[in-house]
Amino acid sequence: MAFQMGRTASGREYKVKDMSQADFGRLEIELAEVQMPALMSCRSVFGPSQPFKGARITGSLHMTVQTAVLIETLTALGAEVRWCPGNIFSTQDHAAAAIARDSAGVKAEEAYQNTGRLPDPASTDNAEFQIVLTVIRDGMKTDPKRYHKMMDRLVGVSEATTTAVERLYRMQANGTLLFPAINVNDSVTQSKFQNLCGCRPSGPDGLMMATDVEIAGKVAVVCGYGDVGKDRAAALKQAGARVIVTETNPIRALQAVHEGIQVLTLEDVVSEADIFVVTTGASEGIITVHHMRKMKNNAIVCNVGRFNNAIDMPGLENFPGVKSFTTNPQTDRWVFLDTESGIIVLAEGRLVNLGRAASHPNLATSCSFTNHAIAQLELWMERDTGKYEKKVYVLPKHLDEKVAALHLGKLGAKLTELSKEHAD
Numbered sequence: 001m002a003f004q005m006g007r008t009a010s011g012r013e014y015k016v017k018d019m020s021q022a023d024f025g026r027l028e029i030e031l032a033e034v035q036m037p038a039l040m041s042c043r044s045v046f047g048p049s050q051p052f053k054g055a056r057i058t059g060s061l062h063m064t065v066q067t068a069v070l071i072e073t074l075t076a077l078g079a080e081v082r083w084c085p086g087n088i089f090s091t092q093d094h095a096a097a098a099i100a101r102d103s104a105g106v107k108a109e110e111a112y113q114n115t116g117r118l119p120d121p122a123s124t125d126n127a128e129f130q131i132v133l134t135v136i137r138d139g140m141k142t143d144p145k146r147y148h149k150m151m152d153r154l155v156g157v158s159e160a161t162t163t164a165v166e167r168l169y170r171m172q173a174n175g176t177l178l179f180p181a182i183n184v185n186d187s188v189t190q191s192k193f194q195n196l197c198g199c200r201p202s203g204p205d206g207l208m209m210a211t212d213v214e215i216a217g218k219v220a221v222v223c224g225y226g227d228v229g230k231d232r233a234a235a236l237k238q239a240g241a242r243v244i245v246t247e248t249n250p251i252r253a254l255q256a257v258h259e260g261i262q263v264l265t266l267e268d269v270v271s272e273a274d275i276f277v278v279t280t281g282a283s284e285g286i287i288t289v290h291h292m293r294k295m296k297n298n299a300i301v302c303n304v305g306r307f308n309n310a311i312d313m314p315g316l317e318n319f320p321g322v323k324s325f326t327t328n329p330q331t332d333r334w335v336f337l338d339t340e341s342g343i344i345v346l347a348e349g350r351l352v353n354l355g356r357a358a359s360h361p362n363l364a365t366s367c368s369f370t371n372h373a374i375a376q377l378e379l380w381m382e383r384d385t386g387k388y389e390k391k392v393y394v395l396p397k398h399l400d401e402k403v404a405a406l407h408l409g410k411l412g413a414k415l416t417e418l419s420k421e422h423a424d
Contacts, residue, residue: 016093016096016097016100017093017096017097018093018094018097019097019100019101020097021093021094021097021098022094022097022098022100022101022102023098024094024098025065025068025092025093025094025095025096025097025098025099026098026102028065028092028094028095029065029068029069029072029095029098031065032065032066032068032069033069035366036066036069036365036366036369037366037406037407037409037410037411038366038367038370038403038406038407038410039069039070039073039366039369039370039373040069040073040410041406041407041409041410042073042076042077042370042373042374042406043073043076043077045406046077046377047076047077050077050078051077051078051377051380051381052074052077052078052079052376052377052380053078054078055078055079055080055155055376055380056079056080056081056082057074057079057080057081057082057376058081058082058083058084059071059081059082059083059084060083060084060085061083061085062085062091063083063085063091063092063095063096063099064091064092064095065092065094065095066365066366066369067083067095067369068095068098068099068103069366069369070369070372070373071083071099071103072099072102072103073369073373074373074376075103077373077377079376081103083099120137154178154179155179155180155379155380155383156179156180156181156182156379156383156388157179157180157181157182157379158181158182158184158371158372158375158376158379159181159182159183159184159185160184160185160190160368160371160372161185162185165183165185165186165392168181168183168392169392172390172391172392177390177391177392178390179390180379180388180389180390180391180393181391181392181393182375182378182379182388182392182393182394182395183392183393183394183395184368184371184372184375184395186394187371187394187395187400187403188400188404189367189368189370189371189400189403189404190367190368190371191227192227193364193367193368204235204236204238204239206352207275207300207302207346207352209328210328210329210330210331210346211300211327211328211331211344211346212328213274213300215236215239215240215241215275216239216240216241217240217241217242218240218241218242218274218275219241219242219244219269219272219273219274219275220236220241220242220243220244220273220274220275220276220277221243221244221245221246221266221269221273221275221276221277222236222243222244222245222246222277222279223245223246223266223276223277223278223279223280223286223287223305223310224245224246224247224278224279224280224286224305225245225247225249225252225253225255225256225261225263225279226252226279226280228279228304228305229245229247229252229279229280230255232277232279232304233245233256233259233261236275236277237261241274241275243261243262244261244262244263244264244269244273245261245262245263245264246263246264246265246266247263266286266287266291270291270294270295271294271295271296272296273295273296273299274296274299274300275299275300275302276295276299276300276301276302277302277303277304278302278303278304278305278310278311279304279305280305280310284309284310285309285310285312286305286310286311287301287310287311287312288312288315289312289315289316289319290315292312292316292334292343293319293336293339295343296341297341297342297343298333298342298343298344299343299344300343300344300346301343301344301345301346301349302345302346302347302349302352303346303347303349303350303351303352304351304352305351308349308350308351309349310349311345311349313345313348313349316334316345319336320337321336321337321338322334322335322336322337323335323337327344330346330347330348330352331344331345331346332344332345332348333345366407367403367404367407370403370406370407371395371400371403374395374399374402374403375395375399378395378396378399
């Protein structure tokens with residue numbers, strides 16, 4: 001189906017799949033609001049003063065009903081918002097339609113600083129980025145100055161992905177960072193809620209929905225035992241799987257052993273396991289095509305890590321004689337010609353737990369998105385004070401605690417206040 005482009009009555013541009021889904025999207029957004037108390041608290045606490053008045057905020061992030069609550073929180077605080085989906089598998093068309101109609105411009109293009117050269121879509125093998133570069137290139141042909149002033153007006157960015165945060169730190173180190181950046185990925189309310197608790201409810205549920213496979217009694221391998229790996233291992237263990245962890249870090253390996261989880265290498269278990277889950281944060285080629293060829297028939301392979309290339313999909317796609325069959329949305333069975341044995345790959349090797357069938361729970365996402373809202377508010381309010389230089393910052397501790405505190409009242413929790421004697 002072709003994308004629908006246009007403007008709302010108030011002049012907001014949009015590019016979405018189906019505007020007729022806006023009413024359905026609105027219903028789901030209203031349900032999500034109840035489970036995202038901190039963002040709703042932001043509206044009641046900060047909304048009356050309109051602190052974002054005059055601010056224009058652009059986001060590139062999974063366009064889901066949860067993201068819609070963040071977008072409408074920013075607009076409730078006075079911002080003008082435009083949004084670009086960050087992943088084709090996590091774009092919920094009904095949520096995009098509701099936001100496009102009611103709240104913000106949703107458009108499939110990214111800002112690009114004019115360097116004097118038109119972007120070349122052939123410069124990348126990433127299909128989505130090729131589309132983005134094509135849009136930018138064609139736009140610059142009609143208006144060469146469309147993007148080049150972006151840097152001058154940029155107040156700062158907030159970033160919550162491991163990959164992008166690492167890039168920001170590299171840019172800071174080599175002197176190419178052009179704006180202040182707040183790394184919310186390392187906020188306690190991000191890493192210990194979104195990362196450690198965000199995957200647990202969605203993992204087994206999404207896997208079973210996609211494959212119709214019962215997890216109980218299966219052997220599941222979790223590659224990496226960081227916060228996300230701990231979360232996924234616990235979920236699979238609770239679902240009845242025998243969990244094995246692969247790990248390069250001795251401390252995390254010891255943590256796994258302490259939890260009663262066996263730690264082996266991928267080569268030790270590749271032929272006997274039923275489920276393989278990659279949860280690494282900064283690696284590629286964790287599961288290669290040679291690993292996949294050794295797996296038992298109909299072994300399930302999925303990625304919950306930060307890199308699309310953690311699973312060697314190009315190697316699989318180009319393997320001589322291999323064939324693929326789609327069995328469910330985002331679920332493909334790949335069969336090797338010489339063995340007539342196949343494996344099941346979810347979401348084309350991309351981040352599986354943000355797909356349409358399985359997403360982060362609203363409360364965990366509320367922590368992450370409130371971090372973004374508070375970080376954006378901090379950058380905007382301090383834009384003229386010189387507090388933030390062209391460096392990468394972690395959200396200050398008092399604001400991290402503010403994110404947690406904004407949740408408590410709507411969850412029925414009351415903090416104990418220290419007496420002066422105890423405080424001293």
